[in-house]
Structure formats: structure tokens, C-alpha cells
Amino acid sequence: MEIVEYTTAITNELHRTLSAVSKEQADTFIQAVMDAKRIFVAGAGRSLLMIRGLAMRLMHLGFTAYVVGETTTPAITSSDLLIIASGSGETGSLKNMAAKAKDMGAALALISIYPKSAMGLMADYVIEIPATTSKVTDSNSQKSIQPGASLFEQSVLLLGDSLILKLSEQKNIKNQNEGLMKLHANLE
Template identity: 40%
Template structure:
């Protein structure tokens, strides 16, 4: 088991080492400047998005998860963050089109910047990880399906959260973050 754990950690470390820092900072700036943030993804990528939404909420951002019954309509001053390894998921592509129709900004986390959703996005953040498609251009992995992408996306978004905390010093200390943490547990 230890060898498997070390292999997974090594894979994700290598992937994150190839992420373009300028793209990550640009994505963070897009998040900073948005009136409200809407996050979407399907499957495990959607779960990663929900974890990031929680982090943003703790930090005082106005954030919503697409598909939840209390999510309002997106407006022109808002941002849609899409997490899609392939960048071609049909429902997510439709969300990107809808956001663009009302002039909302879109940010895509993906392995494929030239994907259909990438072409619709204002900002892309490429994560050079393996997906379920196992394209020749993707790195090797011992993990099933898109695990390498999802794990890398989760850690990269946590790093972006730390970056954003440093930009918002009054939200940086633990008491402020804990104050926003759920207390109906």
C-alpha cells in the first residue's frame, strides 16, 4: 500500500509541477473580481468544485454551485468556473454558452485548452493530467479513470484559495474562517 500511495503522490506532484503559474494567477484574479462565483463540474470534478465552493464561502466570497435548488441566475458581473478534464462535457458546454450570452466571465480548469469549452472561456487553467480518455498526450498513471485530474484540480484549487487568502488579509486568520464554518453539525 505504501508504494501505491507514494506513486499517487508522485504523479500528482509531477502534474502540479507542470501547471502554468501565470494561468493560475489569472484564474485567481478572475475569481477576485467577480461579483458572484458559480461553480460547476460533473461527477468527481463536480465534487471537487463543491469543495472549492466551501473554501470560497469561508473566505467571504458569494459563491454558488450550479444545479443546487437555491442557486440564483447568473448575471453579467458574475463568473462561471467550470471543471472539466476533457473540456467537452455537453452540459458544461451549454452552461458556458449560456454564461457567455449574458456576458458573464468563464474560467475553465481542463486538460485541453483547445476544447469546445476552452474556446468559449475567457480564461483557461490547464492541468496536464490523465483523464478517463487516456490520450497519448496525457501522462502515465496507475489510477483509474480521471482520478489524476480530479486530485490535481483539488490541490490546485486549494493553492488558489491560499493565494486568494493572501490577497484578502482580513479574511486570512483562522477565527474569521472558523466563524464562516458550518455550525449546524
């Protein structure tokens, strides 16, 4: 296959996968973000890279957002929301983090392929992305030509950007770029 054909195949996979995301789950998730005093995000590997993008955009919209593990991340409290991106919902370090957040009284949101995973069962909010991963596959997941969990990880990034557009609408932000540039990093 040529590069353009791969690109078309990947974008078709993303369209098929993201079209299957539940509107109700997304709306509930958005309300949880709106209700939280602060938002913490976490993931592992490439999922962490994607969810970091959501934290940055939340900050650009005026939310207080942190990436778990950074040196300036404060303690989580009962008025906060932890969002975890985990394809399997079973990553050990993230399960421990989810349990700790719940022990502290924080709300837990999970973006995952498997809503009935260990973290899915702990979560207050779940957005199911019917993608696939090389770790776990089942017949309900979308098939992919891509390696590993690429389809899931790309879906997390695009879903995050879509959530930001909806949050902008909910916060009645008319010119997103104007607000973004006020909070955009300027020490680059």
C-alpha cells in the first residue's frame, strides 16, 4: 500500500470507531469535567501522551488541570476529577492510582476499550472507545491495520479535542483561539 492509502485506511478506522462512542457517556463525562474543581489526567505509554493533550486544552479553556506524575501536581481531593486513559483498563500502576483517588473521595473517569475492566468497575464515568489493542481483543472491538493500541490512542486524542469543542460551547466561549492564546505557553 502507498502512504496515502494507509492514511485513508487509518482515517476510515478512526471515523468508524469514534462514530460508535456513546453520546450519553460523552455528555455525562463533560458534565463531570464542568463540575470538578480541578482535573487530573493519567495514562501510561502512548495513552499518557494523548491524555496530556486533553490536560493542556482544558488549561487553555480556563480549567485547572494537572498531569499526574509531574513535579508540580498537587494532592487530589474529594472535589476533583481524575481522568485515566487506558485501553485495557487493567494497567497495574493506573489501577493503584484509580483506587487511591477513589479512597481520597475524588471522582474517577475512564476512557477505555473495556468498560467492564477493573478500572471501569471503579469509575464513576466511562467513555468506551470500541477500538482494539494487541494486549486484549474481543469481537466487540473495531479491527485495525495499525500495530498495538494505535487506534485507541489516536481515538483518545481526537475524542479529547472533540470534548474540548463541546466544553467551549458549554462555557459559551465564542473565540476559542483568543482565549487559548491568553493562556498558551509564552516561554517557548
